[in-house]
Amino acid sequence: MSNISPAQSVATQPLAGPAAGAAKGVAASSPPARTPIGARNRDRETWIRIVFTAAGLFSVVVMALIVLFLFREGVYLFKTVSLTDFIFGTAWYPTYDPPDFGIGPLIVGSMSVTLVSSLIAVPLGVGAALYLAEVASPRVREWVKPGVELLASLPSVVLGFVGMVVIAPLMQEMLDIPTGLNILNASLMLALMAIPTITSISEDALYAVPRDLMEASLALGATRWETLTRVLLPGALSGVGTAVILGMSRAMGETMVVLMVAGGAAQIPTSLFDSVRPMPATIAAEMGETPFGSEHYYALFAIGIVLFLLTLGFNLVAAWISGRFQQKGAATL
């Protein structure tokens, strides 16, 4: 480096950038000056590394801000309403005088649509993933997979609209029920939102199972179906479990579908054809008409806290499963 000629140092400029190139020119004429330049580069690199690490941590900061601002507004409610009355109360009449802020029916509403929709979405979503991984030829796969991705990008308001305009009248007429805006309809639409999540994560998990395990099973004379149930699925179980939980979390947090299709009655449902008012729908429907800083306003933020904690719980469980039971090569099977 110390006997580098000026011409060579110019030649290195485009790669190293003008400043570093010029600095190297100086270094060539006076070797002792090398250390500070190296140090300066190191300093710069350190700063750049810090900046990018900060950018990486930004998501964590946003999560913290979300928690902070939900609680900042939400806790005011608990000056007048006790936590148990809020969670377990069975009457949600926020605009009455005196108002009732019991979100029991809203929680049950959220749970019911989440549960029913996963009963629909899990078999279909996992089935579709197995089709992609095992049955479809590569050529068909190439065409079918984007279809699933397109379903994922369908805006939720469109699904809500379809549920309201198409499915609801159909259901009402065919089943002779008072309203088509009910748990079953909302669950059908939510299932369509959850299926792409379930399918794509399950498929990734199926592909992560080592090929040689399956080949060994086939070589022993097992059919592809036997290989699938005894080798592939056990190996991919944690991934499929993660997919199911994330799909359920998606269904629980989804807003527009339940706002438009679930019917909006804050009651404890007794059948699939009852209307419910899940938590996201309550927040979305009532925030617009609530005076800023009123008890009702704080109550909606408090519902936001409950919803946030529930979905966070789902996501943490999913992350735990996928980390804990991850298939790392054939050895752990």
Added chain:
Amino acid sequence: MSWHSLSARKLREALAFMVFRLAMLVVLLSLGGILLFVLIHGLGSLSWEFISQPPRNSMTEGGIFPAIMGTIYLTLGAILVALPLGVAASIYLSEYASDGRILKVVRLGIQNLAGVPSVVFGLFGLGLFVVFFGMGVSILAGSLTLGLLILPTVIGASEEALRQVPSTFREASLALGATRWQTIRKVVLPAALPGILTGSILGIGRAAGETAPIMFTAATFYTLYLPDSIFSQVMALPYHIYVLATAGTHIAQTRPLQYGTVLVLICLVLGLSLVAIITRTRMRRTKKW
């Protein structure tokens, strides 16, 4: 034919695979059915006037021009927020992070941010941007909220793009004496750029279709005027659909307008996604470094 005979086992395999085929068919038919239905009903209300004129006659006639423009403003704002932050975060993940506690925390943060319900983002945007920072219900507040919402999408796609750049590229650059940052800026980022752009298109599509986050932060039911600053409220396509379908006084009368708006939104969102998916597939196939 016994339970264990080869033909019985083969039959079970065929039956099971038929069930999987059926599952995929149901999924695809639902998508196709929805698209076809909207296309058939919406095509009739599409016209140049519908796209280029504001609503008239208390929303029962006219077009959706302000809503289209509002959605474009909000989406552009969102990607301006999410792209720099997302790309920087993905550079950290793929180029700088080493296995350790910080990486674990970052991954957990991104995963959980992706799982936050959109209506909670709306509350957060209302609390932080609209009220605390005093931005009011505005394009700015809505764009920031949507930008944070699509951040995990952009990070995920960018990281995948960066990881697809072969490590030999980096090693060659480092071996020539370039520093890590010079390597990233001059070698890795240019190679990953198409993938990063694809990811941002997916993010744009997501932002354009979201309703709940902009309900309390940016959207208004009706403005006669186009926004004149980033502090204006705007109409937006998804919110327009919701309001027309649920809250108008002429719900049945405006049905054609609703179908038309749904069709425009679907064309916008699915069009963007389709472009992203096709370019990605093509890139994966042709790129043999």
